Amino acid sequence: MYKMCVIGNPIKQSKSPWIHQQFAKQFALEIEYSTLEINKADFKKTINEFKNQQAIGLNITVPFKEEAFLLADEVSERARIAKAVNTFLFKKNGAIFGDNTDGIGLVKDLQQNLSYTLENKNILILGAGGAVRGLLYPLLQASPKSITLSNRTLNKAIELAVEFKEQGSLQVCSLQEINKKQFDLIIEGTSAMNFFEQLTDIFDLSAVSMVYDLKYQSLATPFLDWAKKQGAQVVSNGIGMLIEQAAYAFQLWTGKYPDTRPVLRLIKENFPPLSRVTFL
Ligand code: ATR
Numbered sequence: 357m358y359k360m361c362v363i364g365n366p367i368k369q370s371k372s373p374w375i376h377q378q379f380a381k382q383f384a385l386e387i388e389y390s391t392l393e394i395n396k397a398d399f400k401k402t403i404n405e406f407k408n409q410q411a412i413g414l415n416i417t418v419p420f421k422e423e424a425f426l427l428a429d430e431v432s433e434r435a436r437i438a439k440a441v442n443t444f445l446f447k448k449n450g451a452i453f454g455d456n457t458d459g460i461g462l463v464k465d466l467q468q469n470l471s472y473t474l475e476n477k478n479i480l481i482l483g484a485g486g487a488v489r490g491l492l493y494p495l496l497q498a499s500p501k502s503i504t505l506s507n508r509t510l511n512k513a514i515e516l517a518v519e520f521k522e523q524g525s526l527q528v529c530s531l532q533e534i535n536k537k538q539f540d541l542i543i544e545g546t547s548a549m550n551f552f553e554q555l556t557d558i559f560d561l562s563a564v565s566m567v568y569d570l571k572y573q574s575l576a577t578p579f580l581d582w583a584k585k586q587g588a589q590v591v592s593n594g595i596g597m598l599i600e601q602a603a604y605a606f607q608l609w610t611g612k613y614p615d616t617r618p619v620l621r622l623i624k625e626n627f628p629p630l631s632r633v634t635f636l
Contacts, residue, residue: 358609359410361390363402364417368393369573371627372415375599378622379606379614399423403444407452412609413445415602418547421456421486428454437493437523440486443605455608458487459494461601462543462570462594467498469596469620470634472541472566474498480539481505483546484512487570491545492516496524500541503527506534508546508554535559542588544569544579552582562587570594575633584635595630596620 358380362372373389380387392414394402399420406414416424424441425431429451435441441454466472477500481488484507495503504527505513517526529537531554542564544551561567567583572595576584580591599616607613624631 358385358387358412359389360387360412360414360609361392361406362415362417363392363394363399363406363420365393365395365419367391367417370417371598371623371630372602374626375602375619375623376606378619379603382614383610383612385610385612396420396423400427403427403452407446411446413443413605415605416442416444418486421490424454428452430454432456434459434493437520438490440490442490442601443608445608453608455605456490457601457604457608458490458597459492460604461599462491462568462597463494463498464600464603464616465592465594465596466541466566466568469600469617469632470566470592474500474541476501477540477565478538479503479541479543480534480537481543481545482551483507483544484509484516485545485547487547488545489516491543492520492526493523496520496526504529504537504539506531508551531555538563540565542567542583544571544577549578552579559586562589564588565590567591568594570597572598572630575629575631580633588635590634592632592634593630595623595632599623 370391376389421440431454435454435456438456443455445453479500506529507513510530513528517528567588569577569579571577572593603614603616
């Protein structure tokens, strides 16, 4: 019996317990995966209490990923570079191992589920917060032609580009400059729901081959609706990334890597508003 949870705030609507139960069924494993909604001040205490309950580990989501990085005793290379952790493994020797499976989850979703090649593509990432931090190293490793960061607070994008300069070159541009450049892939990684309202109306996305929103609370997020109006041909919400990052976490805990494709198919039947949306 494996015991794990996801910790965050808010967390009650999380689909992670359901996703991990689907993975467990594939290997006839028994798991108990719960949700824990906590306040910031209780993070360390809650982790230690959970660890003492013979748990194997947990997922960490907004707003605790940076704090989780600081709490980990050991981290993977990708978590060290991201300075953010979304998965803890409680090791037998008592150490807390931290990993970040977000970026690799996104890359897997794009490449495998959406058959999207990242090599040689010009990528625009909107946002420069905790969510984006986890994506940069795996995206850089996928050999795109360029990655450009744009953010409401331009300085935060510049800081991120400086921080990641050993991993690869990141360009930066202001929100006002975006429509002067050509991109193949646009990734929306801000925490705002109506971010696009700040972008100018004259925005032609017809040459963009994929618009991807990390959000997945609905089939067509407000950003994807906007992108379609601007001419985007293919858009996707982040439900596939959620499932793929979960698969890597599941493997860390159980040593078994699940088949994510049936889970992606099943999510359409069980949670219709979450299904992937793509337009060709
Ligand atoms: P997360 O961990 O979810 O990424 P975060 O670290 O607070 O959260 O980062 C939030 C991101 O969303 C930032 O890039 C933020 O832009 P700023 O750096 O300018 O704050 C962006 N964001 C949040 N609300 C926004 C809004 N209303 N308009 C534009 N960008 C917004």
